[in-house]
Amino acid sequence: MEKENKLSRRRFLAQAGGVAVGALAISSGLSFITEDVSANGEEVQAEWPWPYEQLDPEEIRKLGHLGYYQGACCYGAFTAIMNSLKEKVGGPYKTFPVDIMRYGEGGIVGWTTACGALNGAAAAITLIAGEDGYKGIVNQLMGWYTQFPFPSDQSNEYASKHAFLVDKYKSDEVLVQSVADSPLCHVSVTRWCEESGYASGASERSERCARLTGDVAAKAVELLNEYKSTGKIITAFTPNETTESCRTCHFKGDNYDAGQFTRGKMDCEPCHGDPHS
Ligand code: HEC
Ligand code: HEC
Incomplete structure (x- = not known):
């Protein structure tokens, strides 16, 4: 009986095809459990978290940059990690519909909310790090992003030496660096434009975000490598002192009148x- 069920499900999935399998897994509440029936009939089941093998951050930096050219920031960061694992691990990664992440471009189709590179990297981290690990790692990545001068020296060097994976560069200049002080695309792009003098539609701005995408994906992989090799939970990022002081009253809590x-x-x-002073 059980076998029959499985067989019919397999047949259905085989007919439904790869993309529909992902949609089915989500709509049926099986979140993060997918069944991949490959052409040769081999069945791969993956439960959250998905399998991982150590990745080279420098390779990922280059793939993130390339991915930006192909599908923008969110797609770039996500596919750098997912396509690498597709090659190294295979299994469930073989049928994941990575195009789902295209929406994240420009902080979700240009609304400039969360930086797309963060969004894409956080999605991959969540899949890989699982219940115990993902929040700490994503917190670290978010906090790091707010303080890091993008694009990194490393990315600037790759571009100026034509060591990235693209043939034609949007710009191969060493670009001005800026700290966003925020995880928002809006603030990140605007601060960089002000710092550099380039307009938001300039190819240099686009190139800056391509390098940033590589940088964020590389950092995500550094954190994943550390977590997966040591098993040590990466602790949550601590906001700066002022923000922490605001958060003593303004946090996710039940006391409305006290600021929650x-x-x-x-x-x-x-x-x-500081509106209170
Ligand atoms: C001791 C608790 C406490 C701290 C610390 C605190 N707040 Fe408030 N805050 C409140 C409460 C209670 C209210 C609502 C009553 C009021 O307006 O005073 C409020 C109101 C506000 C408002 C809306 C009203 C206004 O005046 O504009 C803002 C914005 C705000 N806080 C931001 C902040 C920021 C930013 C910080 C840190 C720099 C901060 N708060 C620190 C308790 C706090
Ligand atoms: C990117 C900008 C931004 C950041 C960062 C931000 N806020 Fe706000 N906040 C807003 C906006 C916009 C509103 C809505 C203001 C309004 O309704 O007048 C708001 C509303 C609030 C209010 C209610 C204001 C009111 O008039 O009642 C409080 C309190 C508040 N924020 C506290 C904080 C605290 C504490 C932090 C840091 C942990 C924070 N905000 C970070 C933009 C921001």
């Missing part, structure tokens, strides 16, 4: 100053 009608970990000051 809001929540968040972003740096409060750039948007609010």
Whole structure:
């Protein structure tokens, strides 16, 4: 009986094809459990977290940059990791519909909310690190991003020496670096434009985001490598002192009157100053 069920499910999945399998897994509440029936009938089951093998951050930096050219920031960071694991691990990675991440471009189709590179990297981290690991790693990545001067020296060097994987560069200049102080695409892009003097539609700005995408994907893989090799939970990022002081009252809590009608970990000051002083 059980076997019959499995067989008919297999047949259905084989007919439904790869993309539909992902959709089915999500719609049937099986989140992150997919059944991959490959052409030769081999069945691969993956439960959350998905299998991982150590990746080379420098290779990932280059793939992230290339992925940006192919499908923008979110897609770039995500596919750098997922396509590498497709080659190294295979299994469930072989049928994952990576095009799902195209929406993340420009902080979700140009709305400039969360930086797409962060969004894409966080999705891959979540799949790989699982229940115990993903929040700490994503927290670290978010916090690191807010303080890091993008694009990295490493990425600037790859571009100027034509060591990335693209044939034709949007720009091969060594680009000005800026710290976003925020995980938002809006703030990140705007601060860089102000720092560099380039407009948001300039190919240099696009190139800056391509390098940033590589940088974020590389950092994500460094954190994943560390977590997977040591098994040590990566602790959550601590916001800066001012923000922490605001969060003593303004946190996700039950006491509305004491200030818990809001929540968040972003740096409060750039948007609010200190409204209480
Ligand atoms: C001791 C607790 C406490 C701390 C610390 C605190 N707040 Fe508040 N905050 C409140 C409460 C309670 C309210 C609602 C009542 C009011 O407006 O005073 C409020 C209101 C606000 C408001 C809306 C009202 C306004 O005046 O504009 C903003 C914005 C705000 N806080 C931001 C911040 C920021 C940013 C920080 C850190 C720099 C901070 N708060 C620190 C308790 C706190
Ligand atoms: C990217 C900008 C931004 C950041 C960063 C940000 N906020 Fe806000 N916040 C807003 C906006 C916009 C509103 C809505 C303001 C309004 O309704 O007048 C808001 C609303 C609030 C309110 C309610 C204001 C009111 O008038 O009642 C509080 C309190 C608040 N934020 C606290 C914080 C704290 C604490 C942090 C840091 C942990 C923070 N915010 C980070 C933009 C931001």
